[in-house]
Amino acid sequence: MNRVYYCFPGGKHKALTLSYDDGRIQDRKLVEIFNRYGLRATFNLNSGLFDRDDRRIQPEEVRTLYEGHEVACHTVTHPTIARCPLPEVAEEVLADRRALEALVGYPVRGLAYPNGSLSEEITRLLPGLGIEYGRVVGSSDSFALPENLMSWQATCHHNHNLLALGEQFNALFKQQYLYLMYVWGHSYEFDMEGGWQLIEEFAKLTGGREDVWYCTNIEYVDWKNAMERLKFSADNRFVYNPNAVSCWIRVNDGEPIELPGGQTTAL
Ligand SMILES: [Zn+2]
Numbered sequence: 001m002n003r004v005y006y007c008f009p010g011g012k013h014k015a016l017t018l019s020y021d022d023g024r025i026q027d028r029k030l031v032e033i034f035n036r037y038g039l040r041a042t043f044n045l046n047s048g049l050f051d052r053d054d055r056r057i058q059p060e061e062v063r064t065l066y067e068g069h070e071v072a073c074h075t076v077t078h079p080t081i082a083r084c085p086l087p088e089v090a091e092e093v094l095a096d097r098r099a100l101e102a103l104v105g106y107p108v109r110g111l112a113y114p115n116g117s118l119s120e121e122i123t124r125l126l127p128g129l130g131i132e133y134g135r136v137v138g139s140s141d142s143f144a145l146p147e148n149l150m151s152w153q154a155t156c157h158h159n160h161n162l163l164a165l166g167e168q169f170n171a172l173f174k175q176q177y178l179y180l181m182y183v184w185g186h187s188y189e190f191d192m193e194g195g196w197q198l199i200e201e202f203a204k205l206t207g208g209r210e211d212v213w214y215c216t217n218i219e220y221v222d223w224k225n226a227m228e229r230l231k232f233s234a235d236n237r238f239v240y241n242p243n244a245v246s247c248w249i250r251v252n253d254g255e256p257i258e259l260p261g262g263q264t265t266a267l
Helices: 028-035 059-065 085-104 120-129 162-171 187-191 197-207 217-229
Strands: 004-007 015-020 041-045 072-073 110-112 133-135 179-185 210-215 240-243 247-251 258-260 264-265
Touching: 004 120, 015 028, 028 041, 028 059, 028 179, 028 187, 028 197, 072 085, 072 217, 085 120, 085 217, 110 217, 133 217, 162 179, 162 197, 187 197, 258 264
Parallel strands: 015 041, 015 179, 015 210, 041 072, 072 110, 110 133
Antiparallel strands: 004 247, 240 264, 247 258
Protein backbone atom coordinates (compact mmCIF):
# COMPACT_ATOMS: atom_id res chain seq x y z
CA MET A 1 0.00 0.00 0.00
CA ASN A 2 1.23 3.49 -0.82
CA ARG A 3 2.48 5.42 2.14
CA VAL A 4 1.20 8.98 1.97
CA TYR A 5 2.69 11.93 3.84
CA TYR A 6 1.05 15.35 4.00
CA CYS A 7 3.18 18.29 2.85
CA PHE A 8 2.81 22.03 3.24
CA PRO A 9 1.97 23.97 0.05
CA GLY A 10 4.62 23.58 -2.63
CA GLY A 11 5.59 20.21 -1.15
CA LYS A 12 7.50 21.85 1.70
CA HIS A 13 7.96 20.33 5.14
CA LYS A 14 8.68 23.47 7.17
CA ALA A 15 6.41 26.44 7.88
CA LEU A 16 7.00 29.76 9.63
CA THR A 17 4.36 32.08 11.05
CA LEU A 18 4.32 35.06 13.42
CA SER A 19 1.71 36.77 15.59
CA TYR A 20 1.79 40.36 16.89
CA ASP A 21 -0.69 41.94 19.29
CA ASP A 22 -2.31 45.27 20.11
CA GLY A 23 -1.97 47.15 16.79
CA ARG A 24 0.52 49.75 17.97
CA ILE A 25 2.20 52.17 15.54
CA GLN A 26 5.45 50.19 15.72
CA ASP A 27 3.60 47.63 13.55
CA ARG A 28 4.45 49.89 10.59
CA LYS A 29 8.15 49.28 10.96
CA LEU A 30 7.60 45.60 11.74
CA VAL A 31 5.44 45.03 8.64
CA GLU A 32 8.10 46.75 6.55
CA ILE A 33 10.74 44.31 7.85
CA PHE A 34 8.49 41.28 7.34
CA ASN A 35 7.67 42.41 3.79
CA ARG A 36 11.31 42.99 2.94
CA TYR A 37 12.27 39.44 3.92
CA GLY A 38 9.06 37.68 2.84
CA LEU A 39 7.79 36.73 6.30
CA ARG A 40 4.03 36.53 6.86
CA ALA A 41 2.28 37.33 10.11
CA THR A 42 -1.00 37.73 11.94
CA PHE A 43 -1.82 41.02 13.65
CA ASN A 44 -4.31 40.89 16.53
CA LEU A 45 -6.24 44.13 16.95
CA ASN A 46 -8.58 45.67 19.54
CA SER A 47 -11.25 47.51 17.55
CA GLY A 48 -12.46 49.44 20.62
CA LEU A 49 -9.08 50.96 21.42
CA PHE A 50 -8.31 52.73 18.14
CA ASP A 51 -9.32 56.10 19.57
CA ARG A 52 -7.78 55.68 22.98
CA ASP A 53 -4.41 57.18 22.18
CA ASP A 54 -2.13 58.10 19.31
CA ARG A 55 0.13 55.10 19.83
CA ARG A 56 -2.26 52.86 17.90
CA ILE A 57 -2.76 52.17 14.22
CA GLN A 58 -5.94 53.98 13.15
CA PRO A 59 -8.87 52.25 11.39
CA GLU A 60 -8.26 53.91 8.02
CA GLU A 61 -4.73 52.48 7.94
CA VAL A 62 -5.59 48.88 8.84
CA ARG A 63 -6.45 47.54 5.41
CA THR A 64 -3.39 48.82 3.56
CA LEU A 65 -0.82 48.39 6.33
CA TYR A 66 -1.63 44.74 6.97
CA GLU A 67 -2.18 43.74 3.35
CA GLY A 68 -0.62 40.34 2.64
CA HIS A 69 -0.83 39.48 6.34
CA GLU A 70 -3.77 38.45 8.52
CA VAL A 71 -5.83 40.68 10.78
CA ALA A 72 -7.32 38.76 13.71
CA CYS A 73 -9.32 39.50 16.88
CA HIS A 74 -7.85 40.51 20.20
CA THR A 75 -11.29 41.47 21.61
CA VAL A 76 -12.81 44.96 21.50
CA THR A 77 -11.32 46.33 24.74
CA HIS A 78 -8.67 43.80 25.90
CA PRO A 79 -10.26 42.51 29.14
CA THR A 80 -8.94 39.54 31.11
CA ILE A 81 -11.77 37.43 29.72
CA ALA A 82 -11.46 34.45 32.09
CA ARG A 83 -12.88 36.82 34.76
CA CYS A 84 -15.85 37.94 32.66
CA PRO A 85 -19.32 36.43 32.23
CA LEU A 86 -19.51 34.37 29.03
CA PRO A 87 -22.06 36.62 27.26
CA GLU A 88 -19.67 39.53 27.72
CA VAL A 89 -16.84 37.45 26.23
CA ALA A 90 -19.09 36.59 23.28
CA GLU A 91 -19.85 40.29 22.70
CA GLU A 92 -16.15 41.26 22.99
CA VAL A 93 -15.29 38.73 20.27
CA LEU A 94 -18.25 39.14 17.91
CA ALA A 95 -18.18 42.95 18.00
CA ASP A 96 -14.43 42.85 17.35
CA ARG A 97 -14.98 40.55 14.38
CA ARG A 98 -17.65 42.85 12.95
CA ALA A 99 -15.55 45.99 13.32
CA LEU A 100 -12.37 44.44 11.92
CA GLU A 101 -14.19 42.77 9.04
CA ALA A 102 -15.65 46.15 8.05
CA LEU A 103 -12.07 47.40 7.73
CA VAL A 104 -10.37 44.47 5.98
CA GLY A 105 -13.18 43.03 3.87
CA TYR A 106 -12.71 39.34 4.67
CA PRO A 107 -13.99 37.05 7.45
CA VAL A 108 -11.85 37.47 10.58
CA ARG A 109 -11.51 33.98 12.06
CA GLY A 110 -8.59 34.04 14.50
CA LEU A 111 -8.04 35.28 18.03
CA ALA A 112 -5.14 36.03 20.35
CA TYR A 113 -6.36 35.82 23.95
CA PRO A 114 -6.05 39.28 25.58
CA ASN A 115 -3.61 39.10 28.51
CA GLY A 116 -3.28 35.41 27.58
CA SER A 117 -6.56 34.91 29.45
CA LEU A 118 -8.71 31.88 28.65
CA SER A 119 -10.76 29.13 30.25
CA GLU A 120 -12.19 25.85 29.08
CA GLU A 121 -15.65 27.43 28.76
CA ILE A 122 -14.22 30.16 26.53
CA THR A 123 -12.39 27.71 24.27
CA ARG A 124 -15.70 25.83 23.87
CA LEU A 125 -17.60 29.05 23.15
CA LEU A 126 -15.29 30.48 20.47
CA PRO A 127 -15.97 28.09 17.56
CA GLY A 128 -19.65 29.07 17.83
CA LEU A 129 -18.57 32.69 17.34
CA GLY A 130 -16.71 31.85 14.14
CA ILE A 131 -13.27 31.70 15.75
CA GLU A 132 -11.12 28.86 14.42
CA TYR A 133 -8.00 29.21 16.56
CA GLY A 134 -6.89 30.94 19.76
CA ARG A 135 -3.29 31.84 20.50
CA VAL A 136 -2.09 31.70 24.09
CA VAL A 137 1.07 33.28 25.57
CA GLY A 138 4.38 31.68 26.60
CA SER A 139 6.88 29.65 24.60
CA SER A 140 6.77 25.95 23.78
CA ASP A 141 10.38 25.77 22.49
CA SER A 142 8.95 23.29 20.01
CA PHE A 143 8.58 23.04 16.23
CA ALA A 144 5.77 20.48 16.52
CA LEU A 145 2.40 21.19 14.89
CA PRO A 146 -0.25 22.37 17.40
CA GLU A 147 -2.44 19.65 18.94
CA ASN A 148 -5.23 22.01 19.95
CA LEU A 149 -5.82 25.09 17.83
CA MET A 150 -7.93 26.74 20.55
CA SER A 151 -4.91 26.86 22.86
CA TRP A 152 -2.20 27.34 20.29
CA GLN A 153 1.14 28.18 21.86
CA ALA A 154 3.97 29.71 19.87
CA THR A 155 7.47 28.27 19.64
CA CYS A 156 8.73 31.41 21.35
CA HIS A 157 8.18 35.01 22.29
CA HIS A 158 10.78 37.04 20.37
CA ASN A 159 12.65 37.71 23.64
CA HIS A 160 13.08 33.98 24.22
CA ASN A 161 16.09 32.49 22.36
CA LEU A 162 14.84 33.83 19.03
CA LEU A 163 18.03 33.61 16.98
CA ALA A 164 19.12 30.26 18.46
CA LEU A 165 15.69 28.80 17.68
CA GLY A 166 15.81 30.33 14.19
CA GLU A 167 19.12 28.62 13.54
CA GLN A 168 17.76 25.32 14.86
CA PHE A 169 14.74 25.70 12.58
CA ASN A 170 16.93 26.41 9.56
CA ALA A 171 18.97 23.29 10.30
CA LEU A 172 15.96 20.93 10.41
CA PHE A 173 16.18 18.70 7.38
CA LYS A 174 14.41 15.39 8.14
CA GLN A 175 11.76 15.08 5.47
CA GLN A 176 9.75 12.54 7.49
CA TYR A 177 8.51 15.33 9.77
CA LEU A 178 6.47 18.48 9.37
CA TYR A 179 7.83 21.41 11.36
CA LEU A 180 6.28 24.73 12.34
CA MET A 181 8.11 27.69 13.83
CA TYR A 182 5.82 30.27 15.43
CA VAL A 183 6.99 33.59 16.93
CA TRP A 184 4.83 36.06 18.89
CA GLY A 185 5.15 39.38 20.67
CA HIS A 186 4.30 43.09 20.55
CA SER A 187 6.01 45.40 18.09
CA TYR A 188 6.46 48.18 20.69
CA GLU A 189 8.79 45.83 22.58
CA PHE A 190 11.33 46.32 19.79
CA ASP A 191 11.79 49.96 20.82
CA MET A 192 13.99 48.82 23.67
CA GLU A 193 17.71 48.58 23.04
CA GLY A 194 18.67 46.17 20.27
CA GLY A 195 15.07 45.12 19.66
CA TRP A 196 14.75 46.15 16.02
CA GLN A 197 18.14 44.71 15.27
CA LEU A 198 17.02 41.39 16.77
CA ILE A 199 13.90 41.03 14.64
CA GLU A 200 15.69 42.21 11.51
CA GLU A 201 18.42 39.65 12.09
CA PHE A 202 15.79 36.96 12.59
CA ALA A 203 14.00 37.98 9.39
CA LYS A 204 17.25 37.87 7.48
CA LEU A 205 18.13 34.49 9.00
CA THR A 206 14.81 32.77 8.30
CA GLY A 207 13.37 34.70 5.32
CA GLY A 208 13.57 33.78 1.64
CA ARG A 209 14.32 30.09 2.12
CA GLU A 210 13.30 27.53 -0.49
CA ASP A 211 12.25 24.86 2.02
CA VAL A 212 9.96 27.08 4.13
CA TRP A 213 6.31 27.93 3.62
CA TYR A 214 5.65 31.46 4.97
CA CYS A 215 2.08 31.63 6.22
CA THR A 216 -0.29 33.60 8.40
CA ASN A 217 -1.95 31.79 11.29
CA ILE A 218 -5.25 31.32 9.45
CA GLU A 219 -3.47 30.05 6.35
CA TYR A 220 -1.97 27.32 8.50
CA VAL A 221 -5.46 26.45 9.80
CA ASP A 222 -6.91 26.46 6.28
CA TRP A 223 -4.06 24.20 5.10
CA LYS A 224 -4.77 21.73 7.91
CA ASN A 225 -8.49 21.68 7.15
CA ALA A 226 -7.85 21.24 3.42
CA MET A 227 -5.56 18.25 4.06
CA GLU A 228 -8.17 16.67 6.31
CA ARG A 229 -10.79 16.95 3.56
CA LEU A 230 -8.75 14.86 1.09
CA LYS A 231 -10.56 11.64 0.19
CA PHE A 232 -8.15 8.75 -0.25
CA SER A 233 -9.21 5.43 -1.76
CA ALA A 234 -8.99 2.55 0.69
CA ASP A 235 -5.82 1.29 -0.98
CA ASN A 236 -4.21 4.75 -1.29
CA ARG A 237 -4.00 4.37 -5.09
CA PHE A 238 -5.93 7.55 -5.81
CA VAL A 239 -7.20 10.61 -4.01
CA TYR A 240 -9.96 13.16 -4.57
CA ASN A 241 -9.20 16.74 -3.57
CA PRO A 242 -12.57 18.47 -2.98
CA ASN A 243 -10.90 21.79 -2.10
CA ALA A 244 -10.67 24.85 -4.36
CA VAL A 245 -6.91 24.88 -3.80
CA SER A 246 -4.13 22.43 -4.56
CA CYS A 247 -2.85 20.13 -1.82
CA TRP A 248 0.57 18.52 -1.71
CA ILE A 249 1.60 15.05 -0.60
CA ARG A 250 4.55 12.70 -0.87
CA VAL A 251 4.02 9.06 -1.78
CA ASN A 252 6.54 6.40 -0.78
CA ASP A 253 9.24 9.03 -0.15
CA GLY A 254 9.05 10.26 -3.76
CA GLU A 255 9.06 13.89 -4.83
CA PRO A 256 6.08 15.97 -3.65
CA ILE A 257 2.96 15.63 -5.81
CA GLU A 258 0.47 18.43 -6.40
CA LEU A 259 -3.17 17.44 -6.10
CA PRO A 260 -5.17 20.06 -8.04
CA GLY A 261 -8.45 21.20 -6.47
CA GLY A 262 -11.64 19.51 -7.60
CA GLN A 263 -9.80 16.58 -9.20
CA THR A 264 -9.02 12.93 -8.57
CA THR A 265 -5.33 12.10 -8.89
CA ALA A 266 -3.88 8.60 -9.34
CA LEU A 267 -0.95 7.93 -7.00
ZN1 LIG B 1 -2.66 42.40 23.97
